[in-house]
Amino acid sequence: MKPNFIYMDHAATTPADPRVVEAMRPFFTDRFANPATLYTQGRENDDAVEASRESIARNLNCASSEIYFTSGGTESDNWAIKGAVWAGEKRGRHIVTSAVEHHAVLDTCEYLAAHGGELTVVPVSSQGMVDPADVAKAIRDDTVLVSIMHANNEVGAIEPIEEISAITREKGVLFHTDAVQTVGKIPVDVEALGVDILSASGHKFYGPKGVGFLYIRKGTRVETLNHGGGQERSRRSGTLNVPGIVGMAAALDLAGESIDSADRLSAMARRLWDGLTAKAGDLNLNTDLSNCLPGFLNFVVAGVEGEAMLLRLDNADICVSSGSACTTGSLEPSHVLLALGLPPEVAHGSLRFTMGRENTDADIDAILEVLPGIITTLREMSPTYRKT
């Protein structure tokens, strides 16, 4: 069933696949037992959880004992960073991260820096790429953790994780990657990436919200943050979200469909960009279309504010996002766009389209039909655009 709106905000969240919902359904009602209990119903649910863990581990090329279930990407990032830094205090308290990380990483690192730690934030290129040489330079004797995202959630840049992990391994520093935007969208193999800790979130790949996982390589010391009933081999207490875990595993099993549609999504993003530049001038691309997540398109429109475009698109039943101050919940535009080197007055005019496997060429046609007119109308309303 196709919804009566065009959804182009898959980096924010995805719809749960109906097959995922079917897999989850019994675990809300008939199969509600706590998997930590000893009777048959509990043991059966424990089996379901462990089967999910094994399935996720197969997809990531790791052992099931290296997968820990969490409440989502933010918890995974908090646990990874605080846990690794607190476990490594004998070595030091210095962290290296990048300027374009999600707030779940950046704010956690800043919190630790404000509480006795030290932080180095490496810059990025104009298309959001981290230079591994900058990471190598930033690592010191007292560095306990490097945290660099696998792909950026605003511009879609895929970071050189393999090159960075070669450096962290040589220097003997733990490496965490926030893979919330990549798991289920492009192939993610923890051995090939060479990371020690990896965060993921179910709702970004057609799974349910409120569930995620953390991969922790065997032998990696990460302090426990959630204390309580001793679930997850005493490393993350809390009653397991059985429907969520089962749904997330089912979604990852279906992720091949997303990965197979990558070329189609990339072609749609390219067609949207070509069409918009032909119909509306003064657009600047923030996404490197040759190295980005499939179906990602972030650009700035000169002379227009992003939230105004977003709301006008909403009136046309098209869902997108923007990095303008009005949409970040603060008075500052997106920290990612500023890190790319955009001046604030330019970053206010950003729009982000993130496509998913249910989008079609007809959706692109519909956007090309309305967006150029929206841009023209808002530019005509602007006192500064092409001021004479």
Place this chain on the structure above:
Amino acid sequence: MQYSQKVLDHFANPRNVGVIDDPDGVGEVGNPVCGDVMKITIKVKDNRIEDVKFQTLGCGAAIATSSMVTELAKGKSLEDAETISRDDVASELDGLPPAKMHCSNLAADALRAAIADYREKVETG
């Protein structure tokens, strides 16, 4: 807090957009770095605002407050128009999200700037 229906209406169908040719007063406030710039032009006749138009670069709230202030000001005496406050504009729109009360609620300031510009022109002849 989300936008009220009135804000969304004034954003989707803004009133009095444009620039008055040969205006009696011009007021421009804001700063592109903050994301909002508003320009108001007025035509004055017999000490009343006979016509008023706006141009705004900014978010939904910035456009809606601009539209609303032109509706409130049209036909008013200069003295009455000058008393229109940011709070008046916000309450006529059934409120604004707290974050928007300061950054995107500059329309009343732009109107006052246009009136001040008119008075200065009259005084200096």
